Amino acid sequence: MDIHTKEVRLTSQQESVPIMSKRSDSWLKLIHVIANIETDLGKVLQDKHGLGLSDYRAIEVLSRSPSCELRMQELASHLRLNQSSVSRMVERLERSELTVRDLCPDDKRGVYTVLTDKGRLRLESAQPDYEAALKVALKEHGCEELLASRFTQIS
Amino acid sequence: MDIHTKEVRLTSQQESVPIMSKRSDSWLKLIHVIANIETDLGKVLQDKHGLGLSDYRAIEVLSRSPSCELRMQELASHLRLNQSSVSRMVERLERSELTVRDLCPDDKRGVYTVLTDKGRLRLESAQPDYEAALKVALKEHGCEELLASRFTQIS
DNA sequence: TATAGTTATTTGTACATGCAAATAGATTGA
DNA sequence: TCAATCTATTTGCATGTACAAATAACTATA
Numbered sequence: 324m325d326i327h328t329k330e331v332r333l334t335s336q337q338e339s340v341p342i343m344s345k346r347s348d349s350w351l352k353l354i355h356v357i358a359n360i361e362t363d364l365g366k367v368l369q370d371k372h373g374l375g376l377s378d379y380r381a382i383e384v385l386s387r388s389p390s391c392e393l394r395m396q397e398l399a400s401h402l403r404l405n406q407s408s409v410s411r412m413v414e415r416l417e418r419s420e421l422t423v424r425d426l427c428p429d430d431k432r433g434v435y436t437v438l439t440d441k442g443r444l445r446l447e448s449a450q451p452d453y454e455a456a457l458k459v460a461l462k463e464h465g466c467e468e469l470l471a472s473r474f475t476q477i478s
Numbered sequence: 479m480d481i482h483t484k485e486v487r488l489t490s491q492q493e494s495v496p497i498m499s500k501r502s503d504s505w506l507k508l509i510h511v512i513a514n515i516e517t518d519l520g521k522v523l524q525d526k527h528g529l530g531l532s533d534y535r536a537i538e539v540l541s542r543s544p545s546c547e548l549r550m551q552e553l554a555s556h557l558r559l560n561q562s563s564v565s566r567m568v569e570r571l572e573r574s575e576l577t578v579r580d581l582c583p584d585d586k587r588g589v590y591t592v593l594t595d596k597g598r599l600r601l602e603s604a605q606p607d608y609e610a611a612l613k614v615a616l617k618e619h620g621c622e623e624l625l626a627s628r629f630t631q632i633s
Numbered sequence: 634t635a636t637a638g639t640t641a642t643t644t645g646t647a648c649a650t651g652c653a654a655a656t657a658g659a660t661t662g663a
Numbered sequence: 664t665c666a667a668t669c670t671a672t673t674t675g676c677a678t679g680t681a682c683a684a685a686t687a688a689c690t691a692t693a
Contacts, residue, residue, distance in 0.1 A: 343538065343542065344609050346609070346613065346616070346625060347538075347609060349625040350612060350616075350625060353512075353624065353625065354512060355558045357508075358558055359558070361509065375678090375679080377679080377680095380506065383498065383502075387498065394641080394642095395641070395642060396640090396641065396642085403513055404679095404680075404681090405680065405681050405682080406641080406642070406643085407642085407643070407644080407680080407681070407682080407683095408680050408681070409642095410644085411643090411644095411679080411680085412680095414643095427641095430640095430688075430689070431689085432640070432641040432642065432687060432688045432689070433641065433642085433688095434641080434642065453502070454499050454501070454502060457502060457505055458501065461501070469508065469627065470501060470504040470505060470508065472623050472624065472627070532649080532650095549671080550671070551670090551671065551672085559649095559650075560650065560652080561671080561673085562650080562651070562652080562653095562673070562674075563649070563650050563651070564672095565672065565673055565674085566649075566650085566673090566674095567649085567650095569673095570649095582671095585658080585670095586657080586658055586659085587657065587659070587670070587671040588658095588671065588672085589672065589673095
């Protein structure tokens with residue numbers, strides 16, 4: 324029998340016939356611990372480095388890209404964000420002088436977002452704290468095994 | 479040696495000294511697949527039932543509560559939402575007539591959010607679709623093993 | 634090469650959420 | 664009992680994001 328499809332029925336209550344699969348229940352718990360961890364990470368970045376979580380991840384991705392630059396669309400897919408969200412995020416990054424926009428020579432529609440020196444320095448300062456906070460948060464929320472399964476991934 | 483602390487160094491690139499732990503990398507992938515699944519669930523609920531994800535989860539939690547009611551604070555902690563967010567969410571639910579507010583007799587500050595018949599019907603109609611969509615999405619994104627580890631949880 | 638269709642980015646708008654302050658009611662201690 | 668403190672909820676405000684439309688530029692085809 325597939326335990327995953329078994330339903331929870333709380334017979335001890337009179338009212339309501341609450342039916343919720345174990346799957347939904349586990350899912351809800353999962354997204355809550357994940358949200359808690361993301362909140363922890365966000366706080367660390369904001370408090371210690373004045374960076375939002377997406378902003379941090381953007382400059383992190385840029386730093387690992389050839390020439391430290393990426394087109395808006397590429398950035399969007401790396402961060403799993405809407406194009407318009409990225410457009411506004413890059414606006415923020417540019418205001419903070421962590422990146423600059425550069426026109427794409429062979430496609431005049433295209434825009435490169437390029438990491439600046441200031442951006443690189445900010446990343447280098449934030450990264451250790453981010454990594455440490457992630458490690459701690461995963462442990463505190465008992466989530467180490469979550470990543471374990473994904474370490475075995477091919478890609 | 480602890481594989482989790484090993485770092486990825488892309489020596490094939492000239493510029494940038496990209497350092498990112500496997501942990502961070504896995505974490506980013508994890509939150510992306512989870513966001514994808516949440517988006518899938520949200521679309522199903524919105525398209526088929528005119529419900530937001532949080533709204534759905536609110537009435538689901540209410541339906542499993544004694545007398546189908548919960549105080550704002552309790553609802554907030556069940557949904558892992560800010561009190562003010564819940565206040566505004568309940569406002570939405572009430573506009574849709576899925577819940578009603580009821581004053582708490584023994585604490586005049588307190589407010590109960592109570593599921594209405596309409597709310598219960600909406601939930602009963604949405605729940606199968608939600609459960610099915612979750613099952614499909616988990617499979618499509620190759621995430622079944624994610625919940626597997628959490629099924630063994632005590633609480 | 635001109636036109637139609639496609640792609641990249643930005644902009645207008647809406648919305649869910651969080652933080653902090655305001656408000657109202659409960660609780661505690663002198 | 665009254666004053667100070669604490670708790671529950673709501674409200675003002677800011678922000679990050681998504682969707683859809685607008686704009687600009689590229690591509691393909693007739």
